[in-house]
Amino acid sequence: MYKDFIEALNKKYNCSGENDLSGMDLQHYKFASTTRQRALNAIETLETCGFMLDGGGIRILDIGCAYGGFSIETAKRGAVSYGIEINQKLYDYANLNNKDEVYENGNCIFILADATSPKFLEKLPHNYFDLIIVNDVFEHVYDTVQLLKNISKVASDKCVIYYQIPNGNCLRFVAKEGHTGLCGLSIIPPLFWCALTKDKYSSIYYRQYEYYLALFSYFGFDNVAPFNFSDWSNYISKDKVIERISHEYEVVKQTISDNKSSFSNAYSSKLNKELFLFESQLNYDFNELTPLDLTWKYLTTFWTGLAMKKDFKFNFMKSTSKRSFRSDDIEGIEFLLKCDDNKMLIDIICDSKYENCKFDIYLKSMIESISCYSHVNYSEQMHCEWNLTYSGIYFVLIRVIENEEKKNNIFTYPLYYCKENSF
Numbered sequence: 010m011y012k013d014f015i016e017a018l019n020k021k022y023n024c025s026g027e028n029d030l031s032g033m034d035l036q037h038y039k040f041a042s043t044t045r046q047r048a049l050n051a052i053e054t055l056e057t058c059g060f061m062l063d064g065g066g067i068r069i070l071d072i073g074c075a076y077g078g079f080s081i082e083t084a085k086r087g088a089v090s091y092g093i094e095i096n097q098k099l100y101d102y103a104n105l106n107n108k109d110e111v112y113e114n115g116n117c118i119f120i121l122a123d124a125t126s127p128k129f130l131e132k133l134p135h136n137y138f139d140l141i142i143v144n145d146v147f148e149h150v151y152d153t154v155q156l157l158k159n160i161s162k163v164a165s166d167k168c169v170i171y172y173q174i175p176n177g178n179c180l181r182f183v184a185k186e187g188h189t190g191l192c193g194l195s196i197i198p199p200l201f202w203c204a205l206t207k208d209k210y211s212s213i214y215y216r217q218y219e220y221y222l223a224l225f226s227y228f229g230f231d232n233v234a235p236f237n238f239s240d241w242s243n244y245i246s247k248d249k250v251i252e253r254i255s256h257e258y259e260v261v262k263q264t265i266s267d268n269k270s271s272f273s274n275a276y277s278s279k280l281n282k283e284l285f286l287f288e289s290q291l292n293y294d295f296n297e298l299t300p301l302d303l304t305w306k307y308l309t310t311f312w313t314g315l316a317m318k319k320d321f322k323f324n325f326m327k328s329t330s331k332r333s334f335r336s337d338d339i340e341g342i343e344f345l346l347k348c349d350d351n352k353m354l355i356d357i358i359c360d361s362k363y364e365n366c367k368f369d370i371y372l373k374s375m376i377e378s379i380s381c382y383s384h385v386n387y388s389e390q391m392h393c394e395w396n397l398t399y400s401g402i403y404f405v406l407i408r409v410i411e412n413e414e415k416k417n418n419i420f421t422y423p424l425y426y427c428k429e430n431s432f
């Protein structure tokens with residue numbers, strides 16, 4: 010049960026909830042406690058793209074399942090879900106999270122195994138899975154070729170891989186590496202991590218996007234569709250992208266300078282060398298790359314999308330949807346997001362417990378963030394609308410600001426907008 014899982018998590022972090030935590034502990038706790046919520050968001054994105062789980066019977070493999078949210082939530086929707094985890098402690102958390110869950114049609118099974126090993130192939134049915142989820146896992150795996158070899162054995166002919174992979178070149182992660190919080194670490198080759206951080210951090214293998222394209226393609230998943238497929242490349246100017254990257258790069262340099270005193274000499278010296286290489290590549294790319302490729306390489310935090318074996322026709326399903334946010338911490342905020350003609354509209358209803366908060370509301374796409382309200386005072390009902398100019402996937406960010414230190418971000422499910430005649 011989720012409740013027991015959260016209790017065990019609180020015990021591990023010696024807290025009674027995220028309010029007692031800060032820094033990287035808070036980040037890791039949040040990653041664990043939102044395991045189910047993140048799965049629901051991914052399911053909604055998949056459904057926006059026409060990959061429907063309802064109807065049941067879909068066979069799903071969740072590789073590197075950790076706390077189990079993806080396997081549990083897909084099983085609740087009628088899927089037969091297997092979660093594979095290499096780490097015994099995380100495997101135990103997943104089972105605790107799943108304990109006493111009752112599934113009407115689906116089923117959820119966790120297996121302790123290394124997904125790059127022959128054991129994985131012994132424990133799982135072959136030519137079987139319709140959807141394989143690899144969410145924030147590739148960067149932890151050294152032998153990605155063996156992983157894909159194993160995946161291709163257990164995948165059915167019409168299998169789709171759902172991937173999310175953090176991008177180490179993204180300037181936000183250069184300023185603060187996602188797993189460790191360390192400045193500059195994401196551009197230092199993995200070989201040096203243990204030595205430079207005195208064995209504190211094991212390696213994360215950041216790779217370029219093209220590496221994954223080649224890998225998927227070699228194993229027959231050659232139809233790769235990132236979730237930013239749209240006509241927006243016509244709407245961004247190269248000058249604007251370069252201006253934004255240059256600004257973020259200045260932030261990186263400032264952050265490095267601010268943190269200098271905490272670096273060892275070896276770390277400083279290696280980081281300076283890597284930063285020099287990074288900057289020359291950046292200047293080269295400013296001339297060579299398209300605005301879209303620059304955005305993908307330096308501004309995109311996570312590459313998310315589908316890799317497919319055979320042609321999978323996108324059939325965008327959703328133009329309207331409704332839900333209440335399910336997180337315990339921000340319950341009491343409900344919204345209805347709609348896409349109507351060439352407008353995106355959201356109606357938000359807030360509980361009075363937020364009356365001392367302020368709100369930011371943004372429409373987000375892959376390329377921009379358009380504010381509707383910035384630091385507005387609480388109101389029981391709020392309405393926003395935006396005119397849409399290009400096709401693509403959009404979602405809304407509602408930021409609830411209690412004070413400068415305490416901000417909660419609520420991301421709505423994504424909606425797809427298709428401009429007439431754009432395809």
Ligand SMILES: C[S@@+](CC[C@H](N)C(=O)[O-])C[C@H]1O[C@@H](n2cnc3c(N)ncnc32)[C@H](O)[C@@H]1O
Nearest residue numbers: 073074075094095096123124125144145146149
């Ligand atoms: C960052 S976590 C992502 C967890 C989960 N997919 C999610 O998004 O919540 C990466 C997970 O992959 C697991 N992992 C790493 N290498 C693995 C392997 N070779 N086989 C199975 N699991 C692995 C780790 O133990 C860890 O739980």
